[in-house]
Amino acid sequence: MTALKKYQRLECSGLWRETPHDQRREVLVRFGEATLILSDPKSGEAISHWSLPAVIRINRGEEPPVFAPGTESAESLELTEPYMIAALDAVRAAVTAAVPRPGRLRGLILGGLALLVVGLGLFWLPGALIGHTASVLPPAQRAQIGQRVLDDLSRVTGAPCDNQLGLEALARLAGRVFGPVDTPILYVMPEGVDQPLHLPGDVIILPRRLLEQANGPEAAAGAALVEGLRARAADPMVPLLEYAGLRATFQLLTTADLPDTAIKGYGEAALRAAPVRLSDDELIRAFEAAQIPATPYALAVDPDGAITGGLAAGDPYKGLAPAPLIPDESWVALQGICGA
Template sequence: MTALKKYQRLECGGLWRETPQDQRREVLVRFGDATLVLSDPKSGTAISHWSLPAIERINKGEEPPVFAPGTDASESLELTDPDMIAALGAVRHAVQAAASRPGRLRGVLLGGATLAVLAVAVIWLPGALVRHTASVVPPAQRADLGQRALDDLARVTGANCQNRLGLQALARLSERVFGPLDTPILYVMPEGVEQPLHLPGDVIVLPRRMIEQANGPEAVAGAALVERLRARAEDPIIPMLQYAGLRATLQLLTTADLPDEAIAGYGEALLRSPPLALPDAHVLAAFEAAQIPATPYALAIDPQGTTTSGLLANDPYKGLAPSPLIPDDSWIALQGICGN
């Protein structure tokens, strides 16, 4: 959530419970771009990633504050640092302001020129209306739309896999691929997802099949990396608004509200959408920068190598033994993320 720049790199200690029955555990809490990262204060190993817009205070009126990554989550985090508490309060305020105040988006971001663009777009250029609306949606509302799209997807696939050790391994892999300050939210759904997907708010959904069938984490890391590239090549709000339709898009632009019925079924439609093609050179440059071999990913999405021949032939780490992305025990845990 880049709107809250002043809180980036903010860190503090906290007390974390995985479930209400567990003992509290000291953790290092780091405020990232779109996530709250919880890690072991001794080893620095990521324990959990929380989506900033989803975080709720669950003991209003009591002290010290206790937070959770959603109203139905089992995890909780007790904080006493006033700066971190203020940061989470600012996030919540931003989400509520973007999602529930009629006219807020228009009043803050739009002027007379926007109304002129709107008039032309409604009459002549529906595509321009969609693109313009996408360009003015603030980060807090993007994250909220991403969570709503994920909830709609879960109606088809089931709720995301939540094995504790698997989630910790997924968080560790995400930090290895993207770094600690620019980490997307990664999810694995139990069924129905055959290819990586991305949603607004820097959300990436990975196929369970790819994780369970791979010989190592390189293919999964590559899938997340390429899907992040797709999300940045085309604004993920655009296909969502195209699905919602012109009337719903206009409502989002003028009232900052996108009706639930307008995006009902979007998750299922997304499962049927072909992935955006990317230039091999662009993909290979990203693999090289992240120090991840491209071959495991290329073979995972096309075992015959027909459509990925360019990646296979020009893999910057071809023939080299790559350094482990995550420890073996973390990879084993990640393969069991959809287990009990």
């Protein structure tokens, strides 16, 4: 999305609905580098994060325009500010432009080159083809694929928890952990998730138990922080493409399309995958920089300390009482995010 830097920090008011049955609510809309941030105009606290490449207009041809964070989302946002509308139109144009539309001759040339590449991949280094394909995917396409993987995961876990106050608190926690720029989108699934995990497109999944069984938000914040580090340490597109196979990877490379059959079942596979190991030193530095105590996270994901014992021992805030990560009322709302 680097072509859209001129819109960064653009702000306007809008009317947001969590579901079609709710009353419209005035929000402050801010255009970030990769997300659209919706916040309370009075308190400034984040209410929701939308992935910019996934934003769609749901009332084409009608005025005022209404947008949603994806085809399956119940949320909607009505805007009247022309410059913000133009910015979102530019995003959609950039996403569309990222999809190749080669002519016949160009298609034959690309097809021949792609056959050569995939031939080398099949008989020489399959990992090279997967790694190359992952490396050339634009952020918009990564975000779209990530949302499709999230939908596949929902078949096993149920749809993401969506209590309104809980979502506001979750967005607030994400802003506290990662800051206002390039903030990953956090989700809590109702069941089936025992350990934190991350998906392509800056998507982080938190186990429900980290919220309902903890004494504070520190364990969930630590889980989000660690998954963000893992997503940077090892490209999450690579295991997805390994699961999809070389044929699907070849199709994605040459047509910018990953078939649904290649993604089906990957959500469940991601739940079973072993997490990327990070060194204690790297984790301790990250927790210290983020000003988040590490011990609550270490004990929540590994009570016996077999894996995270070094992290707990090196906790830079061990024995101290750091400032609350989010207000108490937000923590209470976060614990009830999977409630009615």
